[in-house]
Amino acid sequence: MSAPLVDIAGLRFAYPxxxxxxxxGLDLRVxxxxxxxLVGPNGSGKSTLARxxxxxxxxxxxxxxxxxxxxxxxxxxRLAARRDVGVLFQDPENQLVAEDVEADVAFGxxxxxxxxxxxxxxxxxxxxxxxxxxxxxxxxxxxxxxxxQRTALAGVLAIPRRVLVLDEPTAMLDAGGRDEVLAAVRQVxxxxxxxxxxxxxxxxxxxxxxxxxxxxxxxxxxxxxxELFADxxxxxxxxxxxxxxxxxxxxxxxxQAPGRDREATAGEAAERLPLTLxxxxxxxxxxxx
Amino acid sequence: MTAHLPQAAGMRLSxxxxxxxxxxxxxxxxxxxxxxxxxAPGASVAxxxxxxxxxxxxxxxxxxxxxxxxxDVVLDGLAATDEGFVALRREVGLVFQRPExxxxxxxxxxxxxxxxxxxxxxxxxxxxxxxxxxxxxxxPAADFGERHPYALSGxxxRRLALAGVLAMRPRLLLLDExxxxxxPAARRALVVVLRRLVDGGTTxxxxxxxxxxxWGLCGERLVLDExxxxxxGPWAFGAGGEEAFAGHGLEPPFLVELWRRLGRPVAEAxxxxxxxxxxxx
Amino acid sequence: xxxxxxQYVPGRSPLHRLxxxxxxxxxxxxxxxxxxxxxxxxxxxxxxxxxxxxxxxGVPARWFWRGLKPLLWLVGLTFVVQVLFARGxxxxxxxxxxxxxxxxxxxxxxxxxxxxxVVTGALLTLTTPPVALTDALAWLTRPLxxxxxxxxxxxxxxxxALRFIPTLLMELDTIMRAQRARGADFAHGGxxxxxxxxxxxxxxxxxxxxxxxxDLALAMExxxxxPGLTRTRLHPLVAGARDWLALVLxxxxxxxxxxx
Numbered sequence: 001m002s003a004p005l006v007d008i009a010g011l012r013f014a015y016p017x018x019x020x021x022x023x024x025g026l027d028l029r030v031x032x033x034x035x036x037x038l039v040g041p042n043g044s045g046k047s048t049l050a051r052x053x054x055x056x057x058x059x060x061x062x063x064x065x066x067x068x069x070x071x072x073x074x075x076x077x078r079l080a081a082r083r084d085v086g087v088l089f090q091d092p093e094n095q096l097v098a099e100d101v102e103a104d105v106a107f108g109x110x111x112x113x114x115x116x117x118x119x120x121x122x123x124x125x126x127x128x129x130x131x132x133x134x135x136x137x138x139x140x141x142x143x144x145x146x147x148x149q150r151t152a153l154a155g156v157l158a159i160p161r162r163v164l165v166l167d168e169p170t171a172m173l174d175a176g177g178r179d180e181v182l183a184a185v186r187q188v189x190x191x192x193x194x195x196x197x198x199x200x201x202x203x204x205x206x207x208x209x210x211x212x213x214x215x216x217x218x219x220x221x222x223x224x225x226x227e228l229f230a231d232x233x234x235x236x237x238x239x240x241x242x243x244x245x246x247x248x249x250x251x252x253x254x255x256q257a258p259g260r261d262r263e264a265t266a267g268e269a270a271e272r273l274p275l276t277l278x279x280x281x282x283x284x285x286x287x288x289x
Numbered sequence: 290m291t292a293h294l295p296q297a298a299g300m301r302l303s304x305x306x307x308x309x310x311x312x313x314x315x316x317x318x319x320x321x322x323x324x325x326x327x328x329a330p331g332a333s334v335a336x337x338x339x340x341x342x343x344x345x346x347x348x349x350x351x352x353x354x355x356x357x358x359x360x361d362v363v364l365d366g367l368a369a370t371d372e373g374f375v376a377l378r379r380e381v382g383l384v385f386q387r388p389e390x391x392x393x394x395x396x397x398x399x400x401x402x403x404x405x406x407x408x409x410x411x412x413x414x415x416x417x418x419x420x421x422x423x424x425x426x427x428x429p430a431a432d433f434g435e436r437h438p439y440a441l442s443g444x445x446x447r448r449l450a451l452a453g454v455l456a457m458r459p460r461l462l463l464l465d466e467x468x469x470x471x472x473p474a475a476r477r478a479l480v481v482v483l484r485r486l487v488d489g490g491t492t493x494x495x496x497x498x499x500x501x502x503x504w505g506l507c508g509e510r511l512v513l514d515e516x517x518x519x520x521x522g523p524w525a526f527g528a529g530g531e532e533a534f535a536g537h538g539l540e541p542p543f544l545v546e547l548w549r550r551l552g553r554p555v556a557e558a559x560x561x562x563x564x565x566x567x568x569x570x
Numbered sequence: 571x572x573x574x575x576x577q578y579v580p581g582r583s584p585l586h587r588l589x590x591x592x593x594x595x596x597x598x599x600x601x602x603x604x605x606x607x608x609x610x611x612x613x614x615x616x617x618x619x620x621x622x623x624x625x626x627x628g629v630p631a632r633w634f635w636r637g638l639k640p641l642l643w644l645v646g647l648t649f650v651v652q653v654l655f656a657r658g659x660x661x662x663x664x665x666x667x668x669x670x671x672x673x674x675x676x677x678x679x680x681x682x683x684x685x686x687x688v689v690t691g692a693l694l695t696l697t698t699p700p701v702a703l704t705d706a707l708a709w710l711t712r713p714l715x716x717x718x719x720x721x722x723x724x725x726x727x728x729x730x731a732l733r734f735i736p737t738l739l740m741e742l743d744t745i746m747r748a749q750r751a752r753g754a755d756f757a758h759g760g761x762x763x764x765x766x767x768x769x770x771x772x773x774x775x776x777x778x779x780x781x782x783x784x785d786l787a788l789a790m791e792x793x794x795x796x797p798g799l800t801r802t803r804l805h806p807l808v809a810g811a812r813d814w815l816a817l818v819l820x821x822x823x824x825x826x827x828x829x830x
Binding site: 041042144171172174175176200201239240241242244245247248250251252254255256277280281284 | 473546
C-alpha cells in the first residue's frame, strides 16, 4: 500500500482580519488514483483548502501537511507542491493568460523552461486529449465558457501532475459547458490521476470514490457518496444543490414526518437520495407509491 | 413583516414581426427573426432556449436598449410612435445576467436608489421605494442598508442588484438568466423572491435555460431557437411529453417526465417537489 | 475590430514572415536615417523603399490610409507653418502672409518625409502580431536587465493586457447597457455631467479588473510562474538567412540614401 498522496492532519488557516479561522484542524487523506469530493456550505473552507493543497497559500500550522511528499509548512515544499498539484479554478475567464488557446496551453511549460520541441509535442497531446485542435488559434474572448474551462484544464495538465484539484469548475457554466468539463474530468480520472473535486452539487458528488464534508473549517464526514446521500439531515445542513429527483424524496419525508428530516437517519441507511429519474422511480416503486 | 411595493397592474406586452440584427466583422447576423407573441397583464412567462437562441437580445430589445430592424414592441397597447410610449418604457425593468457586476455605490441603499433617482422621484419617494425593494428581496434595510455591496455574499449581491431594478416599480419585469452561477442556498433564496413577484401581479418574463425553474415559476412559455419563436402560450405536453422542446435543445421539466413515467395525466403534473409529494401520498 | 486595436492585418507575405526583431531594428534604422539625411535623393530612396515594402506586404492600401488619417493634421500643420514662416523672396503677399517658393518647397519636403515615416512605422505594426512585437522588444531590451529593468515581466504584462482588451470592451458594453436599463444617460449633458455619469460604469470595471488580477495571479502561480525566472517559448524567435538578408538590404538602402 503506497503512501497517501495527500496526508494532512490538524491543518489550520485564518485569513488576516477575519472573524474566525477558515480551517480549524482539518484532516484529509487522498490515496493514489482516488477521487475525493469536497463539499460544504459557503464559508466552510473548501476553496481555502484547495489553495493550500497546491502550495498557493501559507498554512498557519498543522500536525502534518504533506502533499506528494512535500511539506506544506516549508516554503520549498510549497513550491514543489505547486509543480505536482494542478488546480482548475471557478472562473473560466480569469485563468487564460495568452493570446490564443495553443499559447495558453503552453504557458505552464514555458514557465518550467522546457525546450521548445518538448513544449510543442506536449501541447499537441493536450489539444488532442481535450478536443481543442480546431480552436488552436482562437482568442480566449471568442471561446464559450465550456471551451475556456477545457483550455484552462489542458493548460493545467500540460504540466505532468500527480494530483488535480478542481475548485467548483462548473459553477459559472451553463448545462452544456458543465457537461463538457465533467466529461473532460471523467477522462482524466479514467487515466488514474488522483483528483480532489470541490463542489456544491450533489450530482457531481456522485462521481467521486469518497466524499469529505467540511463545516466551519473541520471535516465532519468522510465516506462513500452513498452514505452521504442516505443522511438527509446532513445533506440539508451542508446546503448541497439537490437534483429534482432527490428534492421529491426530501419533500416526501417532510410531508410524512414534519421535523424529522433534521435528525441523522443512520438507522435507515438502506434508503438513499436518488439522483436521477430512474433512481427515483425505483425508490417510489420500493415504497409502493 | 412583508412590505409591498404599491400594487400596480402588470403591463400588457406584445410583439409583431420583431427582427433584430447585429454586426460582426461587417456582416449582419440575425439575432431575432420575425418574433411575435402576446403576454397578458400579470402573466409570468418563461423565455426558453439554449445559449445563443436570442433570449438576451429579445429582452434588451423589449427594454429599448437595442433597435429592431423591423417589427414593433407594443406596451399596454401603445407602440413606439405613440404618445406615452417612452413613459411606459420606464416602467419596464430589465435585470441583466450576473447583475451584481453593476453594483457600484458605497452602500446598499445608495446603489438601489440609483434607478429611482434617475426617474426623477422626490427624496422621500426614493427612500420609501428603496426600503420596500430591499425588504422584498430579503435584505431588510435595517440590517443591510448601510452595508457595502462588495461585502455581501454572491447571492446577496444578486438580490441587491434585483432590488435596484425593483425599486423603480416596474410593471413588466424582464430577467435574464437569474440563476446562473448561484450556489444552491442562494438559488433557493432567489426563487422565494421571484415567487413573491409572481404572486404580486407584475408581468414577468423570465429568460432561462433551466427548464425546471421555469416550470415552477411560470404558467406559460416562449421557446426561441436560433432567433425564431417556435412555441408560445401555456405549457402543452403531448402524449410523448416532448411538446415543442424536441429538436430545440431542451428537455421537458423533470416533474412532467416523472408524471409521464408514472402513467399519470401529464396535464396534472405538479409544479414543485412539495406539490409532487402531496400528490404522491 | 481586432485589427483596429492592434493594427495587425494577418497575411503570409515575406514581410509578415520576417523575424520581428529584424523588422524593429530595420524600421528604427530607417526612421532615424530619414531624419538624419535631408536630401531629395535620400527622400526618394526611402520613399521608393517604403512603396516597394507596401507592395510586398500585400496589405491593402486602406490600412495605411487609416494609419495616416490621425496624423493628417500634423502633416497639414507642418505644411502651413513652413509656408508661413519661410524666408526668401515672396511671390505673393497678403498682409502678414508671405508665400515663397522656398517655403512651399520646404513644406512639401517635410510633409512627404512625415508621410514616409508613418508608412514605414505602419509596415511594422500591420505585418507583425502584437505578441511577436512584444517578444522582439523584450529580446532587444534584454541588456537593460543588468540595470534591474524587468523586461521579460513587462513583456508578459503587455501580452496579458492585450489579451484582455476585447474582454474588457465586452464587459464595458454590458455594464453600460445594464446601467442604461436603470436610467443612466451617457449621451447628454456637459463634460462634468457626462464624467459623473461614467462612475457607475468605471467603478464596476475597476472592481472586476482588480478581482481579475488576483485570480489571474493565482492561476499563473498554479502553473509555476515566477517572476525573474527564465522562460522558454513555444515559438521561439529564430532569425534565418532570409532575415539576415533583409537586414543587409535595409542597411544597403540606408547607405545609398546617405550618399545620394
